[in-house]
Every structure is written in C-alpha cells, then in structure tokens.
Amino acid sequence: MKKLLLLALFCLPLLAFSQTKPYLTLADAQRISDAAEAKAKAEGWNVVIAILDDGGHLISLRKMDGVQIGSVEVAQAKAKSAVFFKRSTKIFEDAMKGEGGSRIATLPNAVGVEGGLPIFKDGIIVGAIGISGVTSAQDGIIAQAGVEAYQ
Amino acid sequence: MKKLLLLALFCLPLLAFSQTKPYLTLADAQRISDAAEAKAKAEGWNVVIAILDDGGHLISLRKMDGVQIGSVEVAQAKAKSAVFFKRSTKIFEDAMKGEGGSRIATLPNAVGVEGGLPIFKDGIIVGAIGISGVTSAQDGIIAQAGVEAYQ
Amino acid sequence: MKKLLLLALFCLPLLAFSQTKPYLTLADAQRISDAAEAKAKAEGWNVVIAILDDGGHLISLRKMDGVQIGSVEVAQAKAKSAVFFKRSTKIFEDAMKGEGGSRIATLPNAVGVEGGLPIFKDGIIVGAIGISGVTSAQDGIIAQAGVEAYQ
Amino acid sequence: MKKLLLLALFCLPLLAFSQTKPYLTLADAQRISDAAEAKAKAEGWNVVIAILDDGGHLISLRKMDGVQIGSVEVAQAKAKSAVFFKRSTKIFEDAMKGEGGSRIATLPNAVGVEGGLPIFKDGIIVGAIGISGVTSAQDGIIAQAGVEAYQ
Numbered sequence: 001m002k003k004l005l006l007l008a009l010f011c012l013p014l015l016a017f018s019q020t021k022p023y024l025t026l027a028d029a030q031r032i033s034d035a036a037e038a039k040a041k042a043e044g045w046n047v048v049i050a051i052l053d054d055g056g057h058l059i060s061l062r063k064m065d066g067v068q069i070g071s072v073e074v075a076q077a078k079a080k081s082a083v084f085f086k087r088s089t090k091i092f093e094d095a096m097k098g099e100g101g102s103r104i105a106t107l108p109n110a111v112g113v114e115g116g117l118p119i120f121k122d123g124i125i126v127g128a129i130g131i132s133g134v135t136s137a138q139d140g141i142i143a144q145a146g147v148e149a150y151q
Numbered sequence: 152m153k154k155l156l157l158l159a160l161f162c163l164p165l166l167a168f169s170q171t172k173p174y175l176t177l178a179d180a181q182r183i184s185d186a187a188e189a190k191a192k193a194e195g196w197n198v199v200i201a202i203l204d205d206g207g208h209l210i211s212l213r214k215m216d217g218v219q220i221g222s223v224e225v226a227q228a229k230a231k232s233a234v235f236f237k238r239s240t241k242i243f244e245d246a247m248k249g250e251g252g253s254r255i256a257t258l259p260n261a262v263g264v265e266g267g268l269p270i271f272k273d274g275i276i277v278g279a280i281g282i283s284g285v286t287s288a289q290d291g292i293i294a295q296a297g298v299e300a301y302q
Numbered sequence: 303m304k305k306l307l308l309l310a311l312f313c314l315p316l317l318a319f320s321q322t323k324p325y326l327t328l329a330d331a332q333r334i335s336d337a338a339e340a341k342a343k344a345e346g347w348n349v350v351i352a353i354l355d356d357g358g359h360l361i362s363l364r365k366m367d368g369v370q371i372g373s374v375e376v377a378q379a380k381a382k383s384a385v386f387f388k389r390s391t392k393i394f395e396d397a398m399k400g401e402g403g404s405r406i407a408t409l410p411n412a413v414g415v416e417g418g419l420p421i422f423k424d425g426i427i428v429g430a431i432g433i434s435g436v437t438s439a440q441d442g443i444i445a446q447a448g449v450e451a452y453q
Numbered sequence: 454m455k456k457l458l459l460l461a462l463f464c465l466p467l468l469a470f471s472q473t474k475p476y477l478t479l480a481d482a483q484r485i486s487d488a489a490e491a492k493a494k495a496e497g498w499n500v501v502i503a504i505l506d507d508g509g510h511l512i513s514l515r516k517m518d519g520v521q522i523g524s525v526e527v528a529q530a531k532a533k534s535a536v537f538f539k540r541s542t543k544i545f546e547d548a549m550k551g552e553g554g555s556r557i558a559t560l561p562n563a564v565g566v567e568g569g570l571p572i573f574k575d576g577i578i579v580g581a582i583g584i585s586g587v588t589s590a591q592d593g594i595i596a597q598a599g600v601e602a603y604q
Contacts, residue, residue, distance in 0.1 A: 020322035055357015056220065084221030100248030103263035105256040106232075108224040125219075171473035176367050206508015208371045212363040216327050220359045370578075371509065372537030375561040383559075399553030407558040414556035 022121035024053055028150060029060040032119070032129060035149030036142050037062065040133075047133030047142055048075040054126050056080045064133070071132035077109075078116030078139075079130025084109045086125050089116035090140060115139030117147050173272035175204055179301060180211040183270070183280060186300030187293050188213065191284075198284030198293055199226040205277050207231045215284070222283035228260075229267030229290075230281025235260045237276050240267035241291060266290030268298050324423035326355055330452060331362040334421070334431060337451030338444050339364065342435075349435030349444055350377040356428050358382045366435070373434035379411075380418030380441075381432025386411045388427050391418035392442060417441030419449050475574040477506055481603060482513040485572070485582060488602030489595050490515060493586075500586030500595055501528040507579050509533045517586070524585035530562075531569030531592075532583025537562045539578050542569035543593060568592030570600050 029051040036049045046064040048071040053059050056079075063072055078089050085092075092112040096104050104112050114136040119127045129146045131139040180202040187200045197215040199222040204210050207230075214223055229240050236243075243263040247255050255263050265287040270278045280297045282290040331353040338351045348366040350373040355361050358381075365374055380391050387394075394414040398406050406414050416438040421429045431448045433441040482504040489502045499517040501524040506512050509532075516525055531542050538545075545565040549557050557565050567589040572580045582599045584592040 019327070020324050022322050025321070053357070054220075055355070055359065057357065081221075084219060084224075086219045086221075100244065100252055100263070102253030102256050103244055103247045105253070106228075106243075106247075106262045107221075107264060108228050109221050170478070171475050173473050176472070177365060181364075204371075204508070206371065206506070206510065208365075208374050208508065209363050210365045212360050213332075214328060214359075214361045220355075220357060223359050370537060370539045371507075372534075372539075372560075372562050375537075379559075379561050394559075395553065395556055398556045398559075403553055404555030404558070407555050413559045414553070415560060 021054070021124050022126050024051070024059060024119065024127045026059060029127075032146040032150050033060055033062055036129065036131065036146035037064070039145035040064065040142050043138070043141075045134040045138055045142065047131050047139065048072050049142070049146065050075040050079045050130040051146075052076070052079045052083050052128050052130070054083060056083050056128075059127065067133045074113075074132035075115070075130040077111050077130070078113065078132060079128040080116075081109055081111035082116035082118045082128035082130065083125060086118050088114070088118070088140075090114040093136065113139075115143055117143045119147055119150055172205070172275050173277050175202070175210060175270065175278045177210060180278075183297040183301050184211050184213055187280065187282065187297035188215070190296035191215065191293050194289070194292075196285040196289055196293065198282050198290065199223055200293075200297070201226040201230045201281040202297075203227070203230045203234050203279050203281070205234060207234050207279075210278065218284045225262075225264075225283035226266070226281040228262050228281065229264065229283060230279040231267075232260055232262035233267035233269045233279035233281065234276060237269050239265070239269070239291075241265040244287065264290075266294055268294045270298055270301055272301075323356070323426050324428050326353070326361060326421065326429045328361060331429075334448040334452050335362050335364055338431065338433065338448035339366070341447035342366065342444050345440070345443075347436040347440055347444065349433050349441065350374050351444075351448070352377040352381045352432040353448075354378070354381045354385050354430050354432070356385060358385050358430075361429065369435045376413075376415075376434035377417070377432040379413050379432065380415065380434060381430040382418075383411055383413035384418035384420045384430035384432065385427060388420050390416070390420070390442075392416040395438065415441075417445055419445045421449055421452055423452075474507070474577050475579050477504070477512060477572065477580045479512060482580075485599040485603050486513055486515055489582065489584065489599035490517070492598035493517065493595050496591070496594075498587040498591055498595065500584050500592065501525050502595070502599065503528040503532045503583040504599075505529070505532045505536050505581050505583070507536060509536050509581075512580065520586045527566075527585035528568070528583040530564050530583065531566065531585060532581040533569075534562055534564035535569035535571045535581035535583065536578060539571050541567070541571070541593075543567040546589065566592075568596055570596045572600055572603055 033049050046067045048063045051060040089111045096112040115131045129143050131143045184200045191198050197218045199214045202211040240262045247263040266282045280294050282294045335351045342349050348369045350365045353362040391413045398414040417433045431445050433445045486502050493500050499520045501516045504513040542564045549565040568584045582596050584596045
C-alpha cells in the first residue's frame, strides 16, 4: 500500500508536467450518439445528432430519416455554441427570456435554443452534443441521454 | 515667451494643414493589454483581450489560459462594435433592455453586451478594446482598466 | 535503475489510460511570438504574428507597426491552414506550382503561401504559427524561428 | 531664411511626437471620383468607382448608369485588396500569370484583377480606389486617372 502511494506520488508530477487535456475519440462519439439515438427511437422522435470536439469541429453526425434538412446545421450550431461557451444552450434560452435578452443574439456563435450540451471530462471541456429535429425541450432530453452515456 | 507664442502660431496651421489623425502603435496596444491583463489577474478572472485599430483590424490579442474559445470571437466583436459605432457596447446593452430593443440585433456589427470600449486620443477615435471571459459587467471593468492605461 | 524502470512501466499505462493530448498555453504562445518578433526585428522585417490552438482558435496575435492590414487575416489564415492540415503552407505552395495546382485553392481553409507552420509536441499537433508581412520565404523564416523557441 | 529653418526644426518634433497619420476626407474622395468619372466619360466607358479609407471602409461609391451590378462588389473588392496589401491589384494579376500563381487566390482579400490602386500621402497609405465595369486594363486606366487627381 505504501509502495502504491509512492508510485502514485511519482506519477502525479509526470501527469502534471506533461500539460495535457482529455479529448473525445470517435469511439466516445459513437457511444454518445448511440445513446442519443436509442432515446430518440424510444420516444418516436427523429433528429440530427452532432458531436463536436473541443475546438468545435465535427467528430460524428447522424441524420435520422425524414428530419428537416435545416436541422443538420441547427444541431451543429447548438453543439458549437455549447462548446464555445462551455454551457448548455438552455442557459442562453433562459437568458433570452429576460429583460434585454435579445442581446445574446449579438454574440458570435451563441445559440439560444435548448438542445446543445457541453461534454466535460474531469472538469475539462472535451466537446459537445447538439440535437435538432423535435421541440427544443425534447431535443434537450435527447442531448442529456447522450451526455450521460459518456460519464 | 512672446517668441514661443509666435512659434506655436506658426506650427498650428502646419498641423491643421497636414490633415492627420492619431493612431495606436503595437507598443500602445501592449501597454493597454498589460493593464487589462494585470487587472484580470488581480481579480482572478481569465479573459480574452483584443485591441483593434481605427479600421477595426486586430493589433493585438491575448487569450488567457482556460477561457472558453467562444470569447476569442466575442472579444473581437465587442471591440469592433465599439470602434464601428464610437461607443461602449454597454450603451447598446442598455438600449436592448428597452421596448423593441432587439432591433439593435439587426444592425450589422452591433454588439449589445458590455465589454467593448472605444479608445480616443484628443477626441479622435484610434481603436477599441474588447474583453470577454467573465460576466459582462466584469468584462467592462477590465476594459476600463485597459483604456485608463492609455490616457 | 531496475526500480526506475518498474516505475516507468507503472506510469505508462496511467498516461495511456488518461487519453489526453498536450496543448499550448498563453505563456507558450508568448514565448513563440517573442522569438518570432526578435527574429523579425533582427532582420528589419515588420510582420503580423498569429498563434492558434489545436482547434484553430487564436491564442495570441501581434501586428508590428506599419504592416499592411491585409496581413492580419493572412497570418491567421496561414496558421489555420497549418493546423487544419497538419503541414506547412509551403507544402501547399509547392503543390500549387505543379500541373493543376490551382485545385488546392478549392479546398476549404487551405492556403498555398509559405509562412504557416504547425506546432507539434511529442508528435501531437498543439497549434500553429502564421506570419505575414514580408515575402513568403521571409515569412517562413520568421515562422521557423518561432517554432524553434517552443521545442 | 535661417529663421524659417529654425521654425521648421521647431515644428518637426511636434509633428513627430503627435504620432499621427494622414487620411482621406470626403472632399478628397469626391475629387478623385470626379477625375475617374471624367476619364470614364471621355472614353465612353461606364464603371463603378469605389473609394475606401485606410481601414478598407467606403467613403464614396458611384455606379454609372447601365453598369452590371456585379461591378458594385468587384470595385469594392479591388479597392479593398489595394488598401489591405498596399499594392495595385495589377501586381497580383501579374503574379497569378506565373508558375503557381493561383496561390494568390488562397490569400484572404487578395484580388488578382487590375483596377484597384492604393492611395498614398507622403508614403503613408490613406485609402484606395477600385474600378469595375469595362476590361481590367481599362478599369486600371480609370483608377490611375483618379489617383493622379489626388497627388
């Protein structure tokens, strides 16, 4: 036990010194998308599921049959907003309901419609999920199902 | 004394005739950024600091560690709004809280979130500072610290 | 010695399991920029120096006095091309000199002018430097000076 | 004479210290445009005449009757290229005729068609003129006529 502690103490600075950050793999993105798609199917909802990395670039996108083509860009925009601002697009949606809430619309890349969620690993942002296709509240439920599959 | 007055009178029309305007140098931009960064550090806030020239072009940008990447564009957008409209983005933020305030969102290059301040020299606009990363009120405090280092 | 080896073997899987990647800090970006600026000054060249992270987002930008404003966007575009395609923009420049080389101009985010270099840490891309202001070959020399300050 | 020299020596540092740059007024832009329009009429050519300031923003634009609407943006793009890169768009046109010349097309804001000329005052860029509507060589002739009216 004491030796394990020593080993841990020895490895810790190595990790710290290496100045690294966690990231999403395609396998992660597929697991998250599978969970989101399963939830969507269970509810009978068709959506676009977009997974972005921590720089806002697509790792994975799936458009279920019959979804409006506008949702392809909307799902990506929601995910981009989530990763760019490290917060749920629901937070912007709520802010936009308050006095002067339309100011959010003047911020580049901000989206004020639920359905975009950031994805964190050990408190560090690694990417985001964006859902579009049904109501924004329903999009949010699917996004949440996706995020939960990662943690 | 009388001679100095004569000299001044002689130089004045030269200055007037030369039809010139003041401008920011990189040294100015770095001094302004240093003051903003010092204030941010003193408060424990991490932000992006953007300094634009009088045409809205970047002279200097710094992104402190850990700031959401969305702030890179937001800081520039706030500064651009400040230099394009010769006013604090706080003025647009206040206007957006009034009746029909969302009309501001339809103006190209207008940003309605505090944190962008124009920079003047002798009453002439020479550029702007844009801050993003914490709350808009806090962004505004850092921007002000930057501007004060120039005057 | 044998114990050190055991320690290393013990730490290796930890690092592997943690699935992380290195990244650039503002301090890194400033050190790289300082080296590039020093080289530019030593040569008597004025340039824009842009440092991007691994997602193509600005960490730092400096525009030396008197540089054409077009270089502000060009420096960023070169760096973006370098990080997006993990290669020097010189490689695209050379490719564009061959038969049908103009096809490169149809690739989103590709820039075929020397002066953009990717920055690697342990073989992993962590960002890029983009230089613009003098000839493309001179821009490339300054970019190289910046990269060398990191390794 | 000696006194005048002394006066000049006295005023010089004042001008230097004030760190200013010349700029174009609307009156300047109109004089330049008048000359360009007069040349165009004399030749029987109809064109768009755009005058930008040193930040690349419009001061004046005139579209003569019957000109293709595409020329409205082209004239501005030529002038923007001229002011952003402090050179005639003819220089980019010539460069694009050489080996690998298409690389110019990957530089943001570069236009490789004659008709855009930068405007300088005492060696400092103050703006640009952009002409579009006839052949690029003819556009260039009109641009030249405009610039000559300023100096």
